[in-house]
Amino acid sequence: MNPFEEFQKLQTRRHFLSRGKHLLGGAALASLLGSPASSASAATLPEIRQPHFAPKAKRVIYLHMVGGPSQMDLFDYKPNMSEWYDKDLPETIRKGQRLTTMTSGQARFPIAPSKYAFAQRGECGMWMNKDLLPWLGKKADEICWMRSLHTEAINHEPAIAAMQTGNEITGRPCLGSWASYGLGSENEDLPAFVVLVAVPSNREQEQAISSRLWSSGYLPGKHAGVSFRSGGDPILYINNPPGVSSAIRKRSIEGLNRLNQLNYQALGDPETNTRIQQYEMAFRMQASVPELTDLAQEPDSTFKLYGDAAKKPGSFAHTVLMARRLAERGVRFIQIYHNNWDHHANVNSRMPSQCMDVDQPCFALLEDLKSRGMLDDTLVIWGGEFGRTIYSQGGLSKQNYGRDHHPRCFTMWMAGGGSRGGQIYGKTDDFSYNIVENPIHIRDFHATALQLLGFDHRRFTYKYQGLDQRLTGVEEARVIKELLA
Secondary structure, X not given: OOHHHHHHHHOOHHHHHHOHHHHHHHHHHHHHHOOOOOHXXXXXXXXXXXXXXXXXXXXXXXXXXXXXXXXXXHOOOOHHHHXXXXXXXXXXXXXXXXXXXXXXXXXXXXXXXXXOOEEEEXXXXXXXXXXXXXXXXXXXXXXXXXXXXXXXXXXXXXXXXXXXXXXXXXXXXXXXXXXXXXXXXXXOOOOOEEEEEEOOOOOXXXXXXXXXXXXXXXXXXXXXXXXXXXXXXXXXXOOOOOOOOHHHHHHHHHHHHHHHHHHHHHHOOHHHHHHHHHHHHHHHHHHHHHHHHOHHHOOHHHHHHHOHHHHOOOOHHHHHHHHHXXXXXXXXXXXXXXXXXXXXXXXXXXXXXXXXXXXXXXXXXXXXXXXXXXXXXXXXXEEOXXXXXXXXXXXXXXXXXXEEEEOOOEEEEEEOOOEOOOOEEOEEOOOOOOEEEOOEXXXXXXXXXXXXXXXXXXXXXXEEOOEEEOOOOOOOOOOOHHHEO
């Protein structure tokens, strides 16, 4: 449904009649912009809010590792690099690639092999970091591994924007907003799209993230992500002020909504209608959110599964446990951000703390969803905005080295929701620098994720500024069928 149709659907009889003097001009404008002006054309317009085919995934939990995890230290095993220690990256491999200002001035680009031991896990034989990912390795055969993601963005903000919204320019709808727009909500007392920001145990070099990443962009405002805080009240002002009862709050909201209704009847702005819905949702959340966030209801077995860190609000373990609780209550899309993966230095000490944060909780989330019969229709996504370089930034020693941004190849994984467990897709060269088999552009990844949600990315559009906008943009994108179960 495009904005003109939404406007026509929501307007009142009084507002429609008051526009009589503009009807002729409005009809001309509608014909120019392609809005259906007749009942015949309207009847043939497809309803794009309905899935194009039966979805495999009913909901998504997206775990974004902010900063860009080092693929060759975690998932992209390169044993031959031990022979290249402190040798320069060959120009035949680099091929004149654009570098960030953090390493473009280096006189040398010394190879820094991963110091970690790797082992093959599961029947699929996925090579993984043996020391830092012992828990996740147990799920190797249930995870769909993608080792050939690539993007054009080389710096964090445009790269995260591209990964989340399909475009390096901020302000566009993110994947969560598209999911909310397409699938709607299963629980009228909770938002369809919720954002959680986990606090890493090591906070050495965190990247700034903002609500622009989970805005609804040009989609209706109700599809924006609702951010839950890691400490204190999960949502600001969720509790009534001292001396204000629920009955008084309810009457206040009803009064505000009546004023907004008058404003809507006068101007017909769909955003006013969105505001009315948001006030009503906020009031309903006063009852639903406290129950949601009360982990005292969870048995001891839950904390044994997720680890003791799950009892600490704001930890990654706590946020993924919250994600499971949100998912089982009908929230369509849960976005989690875990910071401090921007390892320009001190990889040896920072990588263990990062993996300690996420290893057991990621295993626990998959195990928990599976035990509840939810993994088959819940798509879990894990990954960052780009990868890291095989060469070291700054000094090089076996005790301390850093890695710069690398957009040419990086690893992500997904599980459940119709993805193919045990699939290892894509291959990079010996330097984990260039893709040599089955490249996956982030547009391809978005197209594949939408496919699992039941949408053809080419037809899943929203009319804005005269164009049929879509998550995958106007450039070519493909669904990677090998990743589908």
